[in-house]
Each structure stands twice: as C-alpha cells, then as structure tokens.
Amino acid sequence: MLGAGTLANPYIIQTPADLQSINNNLTAYYELANDIDMTGFNFTPIGRSYPFYQAHLDGKGYKVSNLRIISTVEYTGFIARSNGGSVKNLGLENIYVESNQDHVAGLMGLNSLSEIVSKCYVTGTIKQTNTLKQYVGGLIGRNLGVVENCYTDCVVSGGTNVGGLVGLAIDYNSTIIIKNSYSRSSVTGVSNVGSFVGNAGTITVYKNNFYDSDISSNSVVTGITGKTTKEMKQQSTYTEWDFGTVWYMRDYPDLRIFSNIPVSNIQTVNLSSNVSNLIGSVSLNKKKVITLESTISPISSIVSLRKSTKINVESYSLPIYSQVDISSRRVNSRVIDLISTMQPISSDIYRKANKVINLTSHIKPLAVDLSVIIPIRDEVINAYVQVVKDGSQTVKIFNNSHLSVIENPSNVEVIE
Template sequence: MLGAGTQSNPYIVQTPQDLHNVRNNLTAYYELGNDIDMGSWGNFTPIGTSSAKFIGSFNGKGYKIKNLTINSTTAYVGLFGFTENATIQNLVIENANVVGQNVNYVGILVGNITNSTIKNCYTTGQVNGQYGVGGLVGWHYSGLIENCFSHANATGKGRVGGLVGNGATSNSLVNKCYSTGLVTVTPDPNLYNGGLVGSHADSTKVTNSYWDINTSGQTKSAGGIGKTTTEMKTQSTYAGWDFISVWGINNDYPYLQMFGVPTAPPKKETISIQSYVNHIHSIVIKTNKSTKQIKSFLNTIQTLSERHTGTKRTVSTYTLSIETSVQKSNRSVRSAIATVNTYINPIGSLVERKTKTMKRLLSYVDSIHSHVNVIVPIQNKIINAYLSVLENPSSLYCIEHNSNIYAIENPSTVEVI
C-alpha cells in the first residue's frame, strides 16, 4: 500500500486487499485512490471491534466502495465495526448488502460510533440486523453526522432508522442529513422505528434533517421532519442547507456536489413511429394574353394548334431521420404577352365564284383568341409542367353582290384544372 499512514502522507487504498489491510493499523490516515469493487471479494470482515476500535482517519476523496457484502454473527457490523475519536469523510458505499445475524449495532458504514465525525458520506443497498440498525450508522453513541444521506433499506427488530438506528445520548448530533430507504421492523412494527432515526435520547439534537414518508413507509421518527417525495425533491424544503458549494439538486433528491451529478439508470422503451405521406398536388394556372396577326387567303379557316411545354423544376427538402408528411398547394396567376406561331398543313380553301370574273379575295383576321391549359403535376424532387394551347376554329364568310358582310368569331375560353 502506497504512503506512510501519516496525515501529510496517508496510505493510499486502491484494491480490495488494501481495504482489508486497514485493520492492520487502526490509528493511521487513509485515502481512497480510486473506486473499489468488492464484488469478487466475498464476505468482508468489519474493520474495528469493541476491543480494537478504529481511531484513525479515512478519507474517501469522492470515490466509491461498490458491492460490499458483510454477513456477521458478531455485534458491531459495517465497513467499520466500531470507531472512536475517528473521522470518516467524503466516502460512498454503493449497492451494499450488510447483515448482522441476530446481533446488534448494524449499519452499512459503521456499526457504532463514539466521539467520531462522519461527513459528506452516503450509502445505498440494504442492511439487516436485530437492534440498532441504520442505513448509515447502527448505534450513534456520540459525535457528529453531518451532510450525509442514505437510500438504503433497513430491517430489524427494534431501534431501526433510515439513517441512524439509535441516538444513544444527547451528544449524538445529526445535522443536514436525509434518508429515503424503506424501514421495516418485525415482528413488532411499533418498537422504536423511524423514517430517519429509530430512537434517540434527545431528538432535538437532530437538526435540519428530513426523511421521505412515502418511500420509507414511516410517518414518525425520533428526530427530523417527514416530507413527501415531491417535497423531498424541492430545494426550498431544506432550510439552512448550502446549495452553493456542498449540496446540489436537480428535480430529484439532493446530492453532494463532490461526487458529481448522479446519473439516472438507463431506461428501455419501445417507440412506434408511423408516418403518413400523401401525394402533393399543386395547381398552377397560367393565363396568357396575346395578340396575333394571321393572314389567310381563304374563305374558310380551320386551325388547331397545340403546344406542349415541359418544365423541369427541382425542389429540395430537408428532413430529419423520420419520414414526414407535407402537403403544399400553389396557385399562381400570371399575365404575359406571347407570340404563338401556328402552322396548319394542309389548309383547305374553297372559293365560289358568282360572276364570270374571277376576283382575288383577300380576308384579314386580326384577332384570334387562344385557349391555354396548363396542368402542372408536382412530385417530390421533380416537377413537370405541361402546356397546351388550343385555338378554337374561326370561320369567315364572304358573299359578293351583297351589301353586308358577317364575321362571326368564336370566343376562346380558359379552363383551369
């Protein structure tokens, strides 16, 4: 193990074996050098007993001890079994399973503390014992627990609390702490149990501390204030707490800033996405007003002119990875002057002579109305437009030796589809 065990040069705990070796020097200074997973270690023996107490200092430095398992038949059960004049701070014990089989003084972090200080620590998992069982500390004889919390479930026969099982004296101080774990007392559920503290010699020594009455299943505690889950996740609940440099809250239970913002467990869900894409229809109406001059040396003019124009247009769309449905209709009216040439082949003409003298007939048709249909189907990416020009046949009758000439023009119409 690196270090010298002094305050200026503490031992650096980096492996499960290093953690086990802390019992070899119960007066030294220790620091975690990284997270330690105890999952492969098996049953861990608590550090310190009532006859050989841990009186040193252990600084977690913001690291975690994960998957700790303890199953003991000897009293004073926890990562540390018994501490006196010790300091434990900045430490997380995550997903622990601590059991004291028919024994007392059981907690995930410490079984019993005397004249010791615990700061900036929290626990998760479960703890089970007989009397004096707590999610953080089982038996709190004297000292200070501050800025700590527990999400662990606690089960026992009596003096069971979400954070502390029993505060044995008026010197058992708890300040700015909370708990959320389920508290279960069997067989007598009324035998000294509480959401935060199971029992306490002087409940006034528990200050500015809270427990969740919904998740704990407890409406009473020997100290602290019970709040609903919603209230526990609201910053204004925590009177006097330092949410600038010590605590943080983000629509959830408060967390200690030194450990970073807690990450929620991943959620698996199935999302069905249906996209309905209909055809895009667009109607473009175009009306051309044009003046045409046509000369024809005929009595009867029959013309039919069709003009088809294909226009290619590109429409770019930007979409996300899911399919989208877009419907768009455009309608535009344009007025323009265009020259349209018509070619009629063959042109049939009929000239009737009523006299013996053949005369040159000359007729002028100045105004010809045109009928223009523009149908533009718009499709995704490519737009084709089609133009049809339809002229109505015009007719002219010229009869000599009569005083009147009748000219009849068929008006042209524009039909828009």
Template sequence: MPILISTPQELNNVRNNLLGYYELVNDIDMSGFGNFTPIGNTTSKFKGIFNGKGFKIKNLTINVSNTYVGLFGYTENATIQNVGIENANVTSNNYNYVGILVGNITNSTISNSYTTGQVDGQYGIGGLVGWHSSGLIKNCFSHANVTGAGRVGGLVGNFVSADSYVNNCYSTGYVDSNLYVGGLIGSNNFPENITDSYWDINTSGQTISAGGTGLTTSEMKTQSSYVNWDFLNVWGINNDYPYLQVFGVPTLPPKIETITVNSYSNNFFGNVGKSIKSTKQTDSYIHAIQTYTDRHIATIKNIDTYILPIHSNVSQSHRTVRSSTETVTSFMNPISATVERQTKTFKQLLSFVEPLQGDINVLYPLDNRMYRAVVNVIENDSRVYTMDNMSTTNYIVNPSFSEVIE
C-alpha cells in the first residue's frame, strides 16, 4: 500500500523511510514550511518510489551548504514519476550536484515530471537533475533558470556514463555559466544517448548543448517540431510549449502585446476671427448690416445688379466701405432677387418709379426734381448672414409707395 502525502510535514517525513512507496493526494504549498533539507544523501540514498499522481509541490525553498541538493539529494534504483515542482528556489552555496528535483541519480528513472523556478550551485547544476550518473530521464521538461560555475544545463548539468539516457525531454530556462554550458545538457561524453530532446535557443540564451536539438521559441510551440513524441497519451500542446497530460491542460498566462495605433483626424472646419472693416468718412443711409462670416475683405465699387431666378450662395463676401459717394441708378424689378455681390456705396441716386412694386439693392430718398411727386420712402433694413463655404445673402424688399400728381 502507498504512503499518502498531503501536507508539507508528511513530505518531509519521507526521509524516515527511504525505501517506501509514496503518493501525493493533492498539491502541496511549501511556502510556510521554511528551508527544506534534501531527502537522501551519499550514505542514505532514496531507493523507493515517489508518484506525484499529477499533483504539484509549490514554493519549495532549499538553501544548504552541501553537495547533492534537490527535493531528493541522492537517488539509487529509485523511481520518481508524475510530479511537478513549481516556483522552486534551490541553492547550494557554491556546492556541487544540484537540481530542483534530484541532485544525483544512479540507476534511477524519472518520468512525466517537470520543474520551474531557480537553481544555483557550483558544478553539475541542472534545471531538473544536477548529476546524471546512470539511468533514464524520459518525458520531462524544465522551465527553471540555472546558474553555476561549470557543467550547467537547462535540464541536466552533467552526464557521467554510457548508461545515462534522456529521451523526449525539453528545457526553456535561462542558462548562465562560463564553463561547459548547454541549453539542454551542460557536459556529456555520450551525446548519442540523448534522443528526440530539445531546448529553446531564444529563452535559454544558449545556442549550444552537449546533446539535443536547439529550436526557436516559435518552433518549440509547434507540435510538428517534436519527433517521435506521443501527443495522444502523454503530451499535449495548445499554442504554447508542450505540457504533460497527467497534470491536465495548463492555464496559459495572459499575453502582453504591444499594438501601434496611428491616429488620424478629419479636417476641421473652423471660424477665422479676422476681419478688415475700414470706414473712412462714409455717410450712412441705411442701418448697419449684421454679418456672421469667417473672413471678409470687401471692396465696393460701381457694380450692376442682375436679377437671378433663385437664391444663390456665395463663398466670400466683400464688404469694405470707403469714404465716397457713388452715383447709383435704381431700377424697380418686378420680382425679388438674390445677388452674389452687393454694393453699399451711393452716388447721385436717381429713382424711377414704375407702376409695380419691386426690390432694389440700395435705397436712397427719391429725387423728384424731374416730377411733381409725393414720395414716401421706407428705410431699407438690410441683414446679411454668411457661413463658412456656404454664404447666403438676404436683403429686405423695399416697398416704396409713390403718388405722382401730373
């Protein structure tokens, strides 16, 4: 019967029986446990079976000053399977043979397991296993960052013998060392013993390895890159690195993307507050014309008025008044009209009275010197309204009524 493990203390008690068969029954959070001592060493090796059953050991902290460091320090003829270690921080204070899961394996098998976090040591430092004396590592991966002085690899620090094997594994963590360093394997005299295994050349910072095949991040997240992998029963992939099915489908962290957006605005129509309105010694015969315009520069000279059949719009109005009096002859028109340009300068006005009432542009008291007439003249109240690019000019009909006595 397996010994069931559900708490940090029960995990720590594994050292009391190094030949036992253990199973996790739930995830275990080690954040409140403190510094964990590795299980097994050179004199008391772990030789049992440890089955994680698809559960995880989280927030493991190991900080010791000795060799063979990991959750298991030293294993021999042991089996470790189906266990994940997440967010581990494992440090040996510049000692050797350090891995997050196992410091050293001899004639042992590790399968369907993974690690994440940080591992630091001197020589023989790996994200999963530090020193691979003999045995098999199969269907495993590590996302851990690895730092050491020499023989440092993303998955395994050092291969020791021809009886050491790695099959169908990968690593992605950053690897930092100055001597015998590799993205997957730090050092190894038997690279042919590493089959169908890969490391990420972008995230690891390493383009070399003592075994395995380097791929780009994009290739690492593509199923076809993994030769002879069982994606039906063992592995899964979901637009990310492969995962082990025994742990279920992982929840992907939110991706941060940068999107460049160029903003364009349509043309604005605005009012221009500039007007030129000079008035010099000008006699006014009508009320001031009220205007609303964007820009108007007006010069008024002698202009004939033509009758249009419809009201027309103009784009600019010109309305500068100069000090002069012009002669304007006003003719009664039979119908109202709108003109495009208007004048407001008067000179020797002469009014001819027709039998019909009509509209005129400019009114001036009728000169009746040629007639004996009584002339009633109504002041012309004019109003001009102008809009940008759509100016409409209106004026008031001058209803003049004249009685002529012969």
C-alpha cells in the first residue's frame, strides 16, 4: 500500500486486499482512496486477536459494499473487537453478517475504551442464528464508546440485547455518549429488543436520537425518540442537528460526505438596491411614395411600384423589484414600481406590385412601288403588289397604298 501509516502520511486503501491488510498493523492510520466492492472476497474480521483494533480509519466518504461474513467465532463484524481506535466517514453498504456467537454487528462486534465512531452508516442484514446468544446491533453489538452522526438501515435479528443501532450500551461512566443518530432498521429478537438500542443501560447519555416507529418499536429512553415514517422524512423533526455541515435531507437524513455535497456557506447580507428610471425616446419617420408613369415606344413598358409602411409599436417592461433578506435585525424594505419606457420597435412592411401597360405602336404606311410594263401588243397585263410585314410588334397593319384604278389607254386589269 501507499503511505507510511502515520497521521501525516496514512496508508492508502484501494482494494479488498488492502482492506484486509489492516490486520497486519492494528495501530496504524489508514484512508480509503475509493469505493471498494468486496464481492467474492473471503474477508476475515479486523482485530479479532490481541492487541485488537487500535488503528484509525478514515473512509473519506467512500463505501465498502457487498461484504459477506459468516462466522462461528465470537466477535463478528467488519471490525471484530476494538481497543481504543477510531472509525469515521465510512459507509458499509449491502453487507451480510451472520454468526451463532455473541457480539455480532455490521461495523463493530465490540466497541470498547471510548473509541469514537463518527459519520458512519450500515445497510444490509445482521443475523445471530443462536437465540441463546446476545449483543447484536446494526452498527455495534456492545458499545463502550462515543457514537455520533451515524445511522442504520438493516434487518437485525438475534437473541438478547438486540438493537437497530446498538445492541447493548454498557455503563462505565457518563462519558459514553450516543447522539445525533437514527435507525430505520427492522429488529427482532427474544428479549431486550429495540429499534434504536436493545438495552440502553442507565448511565449512558443519549442526545437527539431518533428511530422509525412505523418499522420497529423501542423502550422509552430519554434522548431517543420514535417518529413515524412521515415525520422521519421531515427535517424539522431533527432538532439541533447540523444540516449545514454534516447532514442533508434526501428521503431520510443522509450524510453530506457520502454525496459530495459541499458544506453550506450561510451568510446574512443586507442589500439595498436603487434602479434609475429608464428613459425611452420615440422617433417618427415618414416616407413619401411617388408613382411614376413611363411610356416607351414602341415596346411594352413595365412600371414597378414599391410601397413601405412603418408601424410604431409600444413596448413596456415589467416593474423591477428589489428584495432584501434580513437576519436577526429588522430592515425596512419596500417595493418600488418602476415604469420603463422603451423605444418603439419598428416593423417595415413591404408590398411589391407590378403594373404592365400595353402600348400601341403605330407604324407608318408601307410604300408600294408599282411597275407596269405595257406591251405594244393588245394583251391583258397583270400587276402584282408585294407587301412586306415589319417584325416589330404591331396591333394592326393597314394597306395604305389605296390603289384603285389606273387609267391607261391600254386595257389594264388592276389587282389590289
């Protein structure tokens, strides 16, 4: 593993094998570098033999999932037996722990010598198969230390002293404190069974703890309060809990460190806002359209007419409001309605019309040259007139030759 096992340079755990190697040094410092899936790994509980668990493990908001332990030896859990170490910021998810002996739990079979467990959670199944045995808990089987900001969502079953979070809290002195934690675990057992704690003791101090009474019940203990599922899902239930840096509401309360939710930075800032009047100007533009007539001879003339219409549109903006947040001091605030006038929005509308004017082209009369050859003999003479049409566009073509009869001493037949 990387690291030196010191507070300044802890061992870095990245694999199931790294996690198991804590057993090789039970007094060092450790940190998780990532989530670890224990599927198929044959795991032996940590610290089952002397000097037991005295290390310090920081999960750093990562989780160990699919851990499976089946044992016939006392002290069964992720950590079998502690002896003054600590665990924080660690999640155990979808685990299965089973034993027919005493001290069975998800995180620790036995938590002794005021070891601190903080910001941890367990989900899964914790099962004691011999109902003549005792000390079974979702988090800790038997507790002699400080527990804070933890929760369980487990199915827990056993013999005696069976609890959703802690099976038995041993009373050595009043420094044993369990606070700001909750259980929504389902719990069954023979005697001393509770949704939060199986046997609460008489000296251990409980502060601001809760359990889901719709799932399992618990004996009346000061500092441990049963709430319905609906109430457990309301932040207002958890008085004096730190929802700024430790917890946040998802469904039930969840720990921020496991969801990468940053610590809330809540500050009170008094703001005053002034907005100057908005001034708008309106301009009027006029356009004059002149229609032109064009005459072109002798071909058609096309005249284009383009017309533009400008419409002035009035635009208004809603009032601008200034809001002031206050905290612990009274601040006078008021809402000022501001009227904003903006320049008109111009819209140009174009209509294009084409007008076709057909013009008549007049072509001057066509001149015809008539040549008559008069023979000396007395015969009928035929005169021919050829008319040539101009290729230009014309409406009518008139024959302006006006040839009637040409008098001639000879007998001439005129053909028009």
